[in-house]
Amino acid sequence: MRVLVTGGGGFLGQKLARALAARGKLRGQDISAMELVDLAAPAAIEAPFPVTGTAADISDPAQVGALFASKPDVVYHLAAVVSGAAEADLDLGLRVNLTGTLNLLQAARAAGNEPVVVYASSWAVHGGDEPDPIHDGLELNPQTSYGAQKAIGELLLNDFSRRGLIDGRGLRLPTVSIRPGKANAAASSFMSSIFRDPMEGRPANCPVPRDFPVWHTAPRTVIGNLIYAAELEGAAFGTNRCLNLPGRTDTIGEMIAAMTEVFGPEAEARITWETDPVIETIVKGWRTALVPGKGAALGFAADASFADSVRWFLEDDIRR
Numbered sequence: 001m002r003v004l005v006t007g008g009g010g011f012l013g014q015k016l017a018r019a020l021a022a023r024g025k026l027r028g029q030d031i032s033a034m035e036l037v038d039l040a041a042p043a044a045i046e047a048p049f050p051v052t053g054t055a056a057d058i059s060d061p062a063q064v065g066a067l068f069a070s071k072p073d074v075v076y077h078l079a080a081v082v083s084g085a086a087e088a089d090l091d092l093g094l095r096v097n098l099t100g101t102l103n104l105l106q107a108a109r110a111a112g113n114e115p116v117v118v119y120a121s122s123w124a125v126h127g128g129d130e131p132d133p134i135h136d137g138l139e140l141n142p143q144t145s146y147g148a149q150k151a152i153g154e155l156l157l158n159d160f161s162r163r164g165l166i167d168g169r170g171l172r173l174p175t176v177s178i179r180p181g182k183a184n185a186a187a188s189s190f191m192s193s194i195f196r197d198p199m200e201g202r203p204a205n206c207p208v209p210r211d212f213p214v215w216h217t218a219p220r221t222v223i224g225n226l227i228y229a230a231e232l233e234g235a236a237f238g239t240n241r242c243l244n245l246p247g248r249t250d251t252i253g254e255m256i257a258a259m260t261e262v263f264g265p266e267a268e269a270r271i272t273w274e275t276d277p278v279i280e281t282i283v284k285g286w287r288t289a290l291v292p293g294k295g296a297a298l299g300f301a302a303d304a305s306f307a308d309s310v311r312w313f314l315e316d317d318i319r320r
């Protein structure tokens, strides 16, 4: 069982790689090798099987083709330009999120072994005048270039799966909070920084009001769900291989209260509240009330509380 992870140097790619290393198995087989791919070669991680870090740009078909010479059995496609960056630079988003995904699907097709492809889509494919709350089976109506690029990737993943070229599964991830390390270019970056930075002793600004609702999930939950997606049989997803992952809706104020409950009051005191109209415009277009019936019925995990996310951040990630 060979595993390939694009975006393997990123937040979720690194956590997924460590989780797979700890597990050693996928789809009932021992993992024999894992390749982590990113713009800069990801650092090797400890694992009971060989792990390779490879530098490659997914927007270049030749570089993506080379990644499939070893015919990986399971491919996690996590490489992407995130929402803020894709909105700021349309050409960059198209090159990486759209062309890069097409390159990956074409390379998987050319490999000829119908690999399992787990695609990280986003709840940002929803928006605009879709009904509220969002149920499964609605037409997608993204209100950002990032969401549009992810939605096109979903259609391609479905069509390549229908043709038997790959065995695809697309998960629409909620905002994953609390993200460790540095802030990234996602418009949702504040949904982690207002918890991470104050708990690590730094100030952080919240650009939206306290009553702003957020559709979110914890890193531990989403990594478990990414692994589970590969374990399921593709046919279980039906004719649409893409689904809304379970998440939680809480307001920023409720999330801060959960942080205070677990961590104490000193973190909240480090949060400032200056509105950012650019961020607010992007995030207001996102939906926060989703009913992920299909994902729940298939057995994908949901978060019980944001307090758990805070506890897991303290256990897994905090830099004191």
Ligand SMILES: NC(=O)c1ccc[n+]([C@@H]2O[C@H](COP(=O)([O-])OP(=O)(O)OC[C@H]3O[C@@H](n4cnc5c(N)ncnc54)[C@H](O)[C@@H]3O)[C@@H](O)[C@H]2O)c1
Pocket: 006, 007, 008, 009, 010, 011, 012, 013, 037, 038, 039, 040, 056, 057, 058, 059, 077, 078, 079, 080, 081, 082, 096, 100, 120, 121, 122, 123, 172, 173, 174, 175, 176, 177, 184
């Ligand atoms: N984290 C979230 O809240 C969230 C929510 C919804 C969807 N997602 C999706 O999940 C996936 C992983 O997210 P993440 O939070 O780990 O993001 P991340 O930014 O930490 O990781 C993405 C990685 O892709 C790499 N990358 C960018 N362009 C590339 C290129 N041309 N070639 C090769 N690699 C390239 C980046 O260097 C980065 O390491 C992404 O597809 C993202 O859109 C994430």
